[in-house]
Amino acid sequence: QKEVEQDPGPLSVPEGAIVSLNCTYSNSAFQYFMWYRQYSRKGPELLMYTYSSGNKEDGRFTAQVDKSSKYISLFIRDSQPSDSATYLCAMFDNAGNMLTFGGGTRLMVKP
Amino acid sequence: KAGVTQTPRYLIKTRGQQVTLSCSPISGHRSVSWYQQTPGQGLQFLFEYFSETQRNKGNFPGRFSGRQFSNSRSEMNVSTLELGDSALYLCASSSQGAMGYTFGSGTRLTVV
Numbered sequence: 001q002k003e004v005e006q007d008p009g010p011l012s013v014p015e016g017a018i019v020s021l022n023c024t025y026s027n028s029a030f031q032y033f034m035w036y037r038q039y040s041r042k043g044p045e046l047l048m049y050t051y052s053s054g055n056k057e058d059g060r061f062t063a064q065v066d067k068s069s070k071y072i073s074l075f076i077r078d079s080q081p082s083d084s085a086t087y088l089c090a091m092f093d094n095a096g097n098m099l100t101f102g103g104g105t106r107l108m109v110k111p
Numbered sequence: 112k113a114g115v116t117q118t119p120r121y122l123i124k125t126r127g128q129q130v131t132l133s134c135s136p137i138s139g140h141r142s143v144s145w146y147q148q149t150p151g152q153g154l155q156f157l158f159e160y161f162s163e164t165q166r167n168k169g170n171f172p173g174r175f176s177g178r179q180f181s182n183s184r185s186e187m188n189v190s191t192l193e194l195g196d197s198a199l200y201l202c203a204s205s206s207q208g209a210m211g212y213t214f215g216s217g218t219r220l221t222v223v
Contacts, residue, residue, distance in 0.1 A: 032210065043115070043201050043214030044154075088154065097167050097208045098144065103153040
C-alpha cells in the first residue's frame with residue numbers, strides 16, 4: 001500500500017462546479033501538506049500548502065487538513081476550463097527534504 | 112527570473128545504454144532534487160543535492176546516480192537502461208528544502 005493514496009480520476013465536471021479532490025495518507029509524521037497542479041508536458045507547480053491541521057483559503061482554492069483522519073482535501077470553487085489539469089497532493093515531515101506524492105487526480109472542466 | 116531548465120526535453124535510448132540528464136536551477140537555489148514520474152508509480156523521489164553533496168536518497172538502484180557542480184547545476188545519470196526506466200524525470204530547485212520547490216518541465220526519457 002502506498003503512503004499517500006489519491007483517486008486517479010478522471011474527474012469531469014461542468015464549468016462553474018465545485019470540485020473536491022482528496023488524499024489519504026498513512027504516515028502520522030507528515031506535518032506539511034501541499035497541492036500541486038500539473039498541466040500536460042509541464043512540471044508540477046505549487047498551488048497551496050498548509051502546516052498541520054486546519055483550513056487555508058486562496059482565491060477560489062481551499063485546502064483542508066484533518067490529521068486525526070489522515071485526510072486532506074482541495075476544493076475549487078467556480079471551476080474554469082483552465083483548471084483542467086492533474087492535481088497532486090504531496091506531504092513531508094519535519095525532517096523534510098523530500099516530498100511524498102499521491103498519484104494525482106486528472107480533472108477536466110467542460111465549458 | 113528564469114525558471115528551472117532541464118535538458119534535453121525528449122530523449123530516446125536503447126536498452127543497455129546510459130544517459131545523462133541536466134538541470135539548471137533558479138539562480139541562488141542551492142538545493143536540487145530529482146523525481147521520476149511514471150503512470151503506474153506517480154512521482155518518486157530519486158535524490159537531493161545541496162552544495163555539491165547528496166543530502167537525501169530515495170529507494171532506487173545504484174544505476175541511478177547524480178552530482179551537483181559548484182554553480183548548483185546538477186546532472187543525473189542512469190546506466191544500463193531498462194525498459195522500465197522510461198519516465199518523465201523532473202528536477203526541482205529550492206532555497207528552503209521541500210517547501211519551496213520549483214519544478215522544471217522535465218526530460219521525457221523513452222527506452223526502446
